[in-house]
Amino acid sequence: MTEFIQHIVNGLSFGAIYALIALGYTMVYGILQFINFAHGDIFMIGAYIGYYAGNALGLNDHPSIWGFFVVLLLSMVTSGVIGFLVEFLAYRPLRKAPRINVLITAVGVSLFFEFGAQMLFGANPKAFPHLVDVSKSFYIGGVQIDSMELVVFTVTILLMLALEFVLYRTKVGKAMRAVSHDHNVALLLGIPVNMIISITFVLGSAMAAAAGILVGMSYPKLEPLMGVMFGLKAFVAAVFGGIGNVRGAVVGALIMGVSEQLIVSYGVPTFRDAFAFALLIVVLIFRPKGLFGKTLAEKV
Amino acid sequence: MEKVLELKDVSVHFGGIKCVQHVNLHLNRGEILALIGPNGAGKTTIFNVITGIYQPTMGSAEVGGQPIAGLKTHQITALGLARTFQNIRLFKDLSVRDNILIAMDRTAPSSMVASILRTRSFLAREVKKNTAVDELLEIFSLQHIDEETEAKNLPYGVQRRLEIARAIATGARTLLLDEPAAGMNGNETESLMETIRFIRKRFDLSILLIEHDMRLVMGISERVAVLEYGKKIAEGNPKEVQNDPNVIRAYLGTE
Amino acid sequence: MSVTQKSYFTWSIAIFLGVLFSEVLYPGLNGYYQGILMVAGVNIMLATSLTLINGFTGQFSLGHAGFMAVGGYTCASLTIYLLPKLGLSPLGIGFFYAAALIAGGIVSGICGYLVGLPSLRLKGDYLAIVTLGFGEIIRVIFLNVDAIGGARGLTGIQNFTNQRWIVACTLICCFIMFRILGTNQGRGMQAVREDEVAAEAMGVNTTSTKVGAFVMSSFFAGVTGGLYAHYYGYLNPSTFGFMKSFEVIVIIVLGGLGSVSGSILAAIALTILPEALRPLQEITKVDFRMILYSLVLILFMLLKPNGLLGRHEISYYWKKFRRSKT
8 A cells, every 4th residue: 555655656746747847738728729849848958958057056066955946947937938939930920820830830849949959969868967965755654755756746836836826816817818718809808919928838838947857856867859758748638637727737747647657566667658648549539628628619 | 392491399509508499490392491580599500400510409400301310411411401601611722613523522423443543434423523513603603713713712702602503513402501692792692692593493492591681581582580599580471571570679679 | 635645644654764763773873872762762652641631631640650660560570470481482472572561551551540530529739649649659569569579670571672662652652642633532632621511511521531531541651661661671660750750741741731743742852852961961960850851841831831832733833834824
């Protein structure tokens, strides 16, 4: 039993990271109805920024909690800017284009980041620096919780609370929800739609960057293609939770993290990566709107 | 008289919204029936029920005496019923001829193998279909348009005519026209009325149409049914309906 | 000349050029160029077959490499495990190989049917993700089945594929794709692409049209996989990742979605281009082929979203050109 709970805890910490990425997918989908394929690569870039910033600050030799926050913030801000640029340069000119064109562009942007990163950062894996001392572990009734997991939980919960606040307690959040209902009406009401879309991308990218830092710290191996699998799985989590639904994405991501952990522990570890896609196909066929989503019929 | 189309006590609800409530309606063979009513009265919803796009919440619909519950749209089309759309849904990037040919393919399809090998029977069918398209183009005065012109580049009124031609090309004997005269000027409407009268005779059609242009409605329909808030409030010949107090109230409001 | 006679004429020339190429031109080239041309043939088949789904029918599949893998592994398993037991004559082996290629296509086509089914409910982005997921699942499965080599890859495949096989298969594939245009099948697919609701209302069975496109497209991808396997003599699951699918997408988008001749031209161009850039690659030590692909893809979408030829075939522009002159 303790072992089972242990797996659940480990799965939740994985799921929390998926959740941070899934939020970006779901927010962008909610507002533009398209899958930002490049989102997983922003996550990768966030991790790399953390790598360079951490090393530049010499944190590997002198881990500190403040250094960690500086790196986290730096990575989130820079990735936010990159997210903004991607939207501004690649997606905005296509606002009125057929959706398939936007989809192809997103695929293109994603490839560009992946192979640009190989050129810029090198194709070989890099070891992420130790930002904080995470060697301690805690025990609660026989269940081990690493301090890394504590960091993951704390950071994700704080970020999610912050996002929740922005979405539901501020004018910007209200405007975002309005835009996701109907661009034209929002425009008529005087909402600066383009700016709101930019903010959505910035927020989503920043969250993904945070996830990148956390992944870097937990599994200290960076690769230019690391965003692909994480991104796809986070996307599956978002669809599972009901794409466009922020809270659904979090629940979906946690379930996904835990199920993966259980598959690895009790099933066939090599099929871990296939699980997400199998889940996706099942969800899309039997409940395309996901756990908490709503579907809209096409107007005829 | 033979009923080519019948709605029996049809209701359509979307969540709590009752778009159509207990509507009974039928179309006789060879008849032109107009469905009128204020915006949002549920007219297009009824079209969508008849073409299988929506399933009625209650009640049933029959095309040519056959219940259509559970049938897909293309299966209903195969029963000899075709429609046009309020917001024009042509195959925008395809040529005028292809638009009509796609609809006509239903009447004379070839197998994949015959198509790829261009067998004699395939070629014969293509020739036959193309001749039929020529006739339709002429009836709807589309014959002078360059055949490569994409549907989206045609003037609005021409697009509406092409859409009707396309619906007839399916081989339908029952036609549903959703606001065929919308956006047309007086002259265009006049010639559209001529065309509708002509095609009814030429193709032996029964026509159910939604229209706001009262001149067209009163000019060509034998019967008129009036819908308001999803309910049928009047039905009869154009004269009767014109003088019906309920209809006057629905359109002009009460003093 | 009537339309059919003209078509016979065009195809006779195509066959003549094909024979000329495989019997005269090809043997005179050095191995390096031969290799490039074989890859070009493979890419033409992949691109024209994907045109059925992504071009004609307007669906978005990102799993073409998966179908290629299914066909390749099926075909290779047949020639490795079954062929030696039969003790066939050289001619018999040729027929067996042809049958194995078709078998690979059929198994792949069955997978196409299974993937096509969800496409009835899913549109655009969702379908893209499901097909991508299918490709990944296939890859993970092949990675884990030891009988076909697992992660080590499948070795010991005989090199049956020579230029004759590639030329013949490419010609057949292109012939069929061109011939689907202007038939009720082709028009039905285009109708689905333009407007599904209207297509249904005009009597097009959109369900069978979409699934049919998937089955046929994956059949040819499967055959191509078989040819590929017996050309290199080796298969590895990692070859068939989604990057391979992306490559095919790039080709057909640049050629013009929905244009068979466009995809053929783009397939040739995008096979030769990276090779032409190889010297530069060796200096910089990076594989910037994909960076280039992605940049070209983005720029095309922003500046020339319809690709080289748009939805039209070369003949369309030729006619237009001739008319503008008279």
